[in-house]
Amino acid sequence: MPQFGSLCLILALIASAWSLVASALGALTRSRSLITSGERSSLAVTAVLGLASSALCVLFLKDRFDVEYVASYSSRAMPALFKVAAFWGGHAGSLLLWVLVLSVFSAIVIVQNRHQNRGLIPYVVATLSGITVFFLVLLNFTSDPFDLLGFTPPDGKGLNPQLQTPLMAIHPPTLYLGYVGVAVPYAFAMAALLSGRVGDVWIRTTRRWTLFAWLFLGVGLLLGGYWAYIELGWGGYWAWDPVENAALMPWLTATAFLHSVMIQEKKRMLKVWNMSLIILTFTLSIFGTFLTRSGVISSVHAFAKSGVGTVLALFLGTVITFSVTLLVWRLPRLQSEGRLDSFVSRESSFLFNNLLLVGICFAVFWGTIFPVLSEAVRGVKITVGPPFFNTVNFPLAMALLALTGICPLIAWRRASASHLMRVFLYPASLAMAVFALLLILGIRELSPLVAFTLCAFVLGTMFYEFYRGSRARQRSTGESFPSALGKLIGKNRRRYGGFTVHVGVVFILMGVVGSSFFRQEATFSLRRGESFQAGRYTIRFQDTSSSSDAHMDRFEAILALSRGGQEVGLLQPGRNFYKSFNQPSTEVDIYSTLREDLYFILIDFDAQSGLATFKYYLNPLINWIWIGWIVLFAGTHVAVWPDSRERALLARTRLIEERTFA
């Protein structure tokens, strides 16, 4: 079986190399048979990698500890789900997952475009195959997950117990769907440059891919944050770890890209900028892979130094050189065809939005690499931790939030002063009312005051937009308000899907601000029967319970929680002791409401004195972060839902391009 896996990897490398060569030659010589051969080899790569991955799964499920990778990340005692998840628990397996996802995406692109975009596809396949070849070289020559140990240990080392949760099982694949998904719009962009078809067909064709990648990167970040929150026991969800930053950066530039492509679609401007953004996004997604695996920057997420750093750095350099050279070569064809009607317009507000998103991305990048830079310049090691990122990014995020509110209110092309007055009135009034309310509630700190006021402003804008559109429709069609609202959204899915995403983002920011600025925490000790006051909650330590099985010993404290004299629930924070890892882990328990989370940790229990030490965090508004993500997820779905008008527009754009190049 391991030999079969290795063989599949070699076959995949050969087939993808041929796919690259055949597609590139086919595109240059316009040879239909070569192009077809390239596409078929690419499909074959998908099949062979599917076999290789299945083989690795079987090795994990069958406890084949003679395979080094299986022995390192699995053990007999692990449940089947986590044996499968151990597939991507280490460097080599996660690389295999990366390239498998890429090959599946390539296959989908090929099948989707059997009868369309034929001028672009050979170049797209060549680009995607080029990336596949690189990762397969890495897999075959530096990190083969099928390498044998030469002996069979009685049991494997197992996966870190904290990673043995369903959330951690799906967090990496979700992120990979995002990272790898970016490769598709990138490949189309490169195809547009190579073929000279630099109109907006590539952008319109890949809009859903970009949204898909953007969404999954975001969901990956969310799952990671949520996992950290419920597992790590420090009451937070984001620590600006270099690898977290690495996933955030392409998400930020992809967000900028999703906005700026609208200007290219509407005004045929910003062609160079859009190309640059997608190149940047893809480069950053490779940079993320590089950071995790190179050992350049230490991080909780980093795989052990695997010596692939240099190869990845070379690849990164190649991608940048290749893309930028193409871009410069095609500059003459990328001239703007439109112009701005006015300085104050939706177009310019989109550009400022891009500026801020890329600015935040730069700040994150700068903070991530600054320790390396400092060591090179001064020879002194320094740390750039959460205080730096919070301080630098807060004002930028607030400016971005303000723009999120202002942007939809400014009309396309040109905004008149009277128009602005009219549309700003209600949201601005709501914001002022919230500001006054916050002052009355006794909030005096500037940052949360500004943040919540802006959140109110943006929410006001969004709801006003939904209301204004529905009312206008109601007036002209005489429908009921709900029906008008439904049809308004149905007929403008991109617009209102986008607005829904903005509402989600505001919820997320509300949660972040609430839980960062108003967090309370305390450590205290109780004996059985004693009580403690935490905010508006009374906590009574009732009892303890313990249990044991083959994997671990569990110990829990049972706390009765009451608010205003009414019992509201039981909390059972505990500590697990994993036998195979010989280490204890904190098991958090949380009492959640929309207003706040009461987050409890059992720090210590002294059996002799019966004294238990607890720590709690009171995290106001934190659940709005998760709710915000659900809203964002829903909004994205509204925006990607197929739209017949959009399809017709795309078909027309394609036709025009085909005629131009006929």
Next chain:
Amino acid sequence: MHRSAFRLGLCMALLFSASAAAFSTQEAVDTVTAKLICDCGCNNLTIKDCTCGKADRVRAEVKGRLDSGQTPEQIVRAYVEEYGEQILAAPTTQGFNLVGWIAPFAVLLLAGSFLVLALRRWARVPWHEPPLAPMGPGARAPDPSFLKRVEDEVEDVER
């Protein structure tokens, strides 16, 4: 009676001041420990937030130093002397480190200025619209209210 009331009052005052002192120490501990990074490898957390045993020890140490009368600044300085600048959770605001703090804003400001200049230029460039058909004899300029309606409708469509 009088005396017992006095005693009670004194006890209350002492209790109050003791708890106030404990509170301020906890705040001071938080202030100091939020400036130090934990290098336990668990996560990129400050000593204030980290849950590892090492962070526990440092927190207790900081509390001890505060109780012995050291100021937060002195304590932070002592840690930097012992472990190097690396122990600080964020770069200092001196020397080369200043570049770290300023660069994000400087780059943004620079890019923003370029953007403003570019937008101004783009908004000024004359737009070569196809020439309108010449108005025939007897034709009159369209009604301004009609023009406004067209503008508004175009705006609605483009929204």
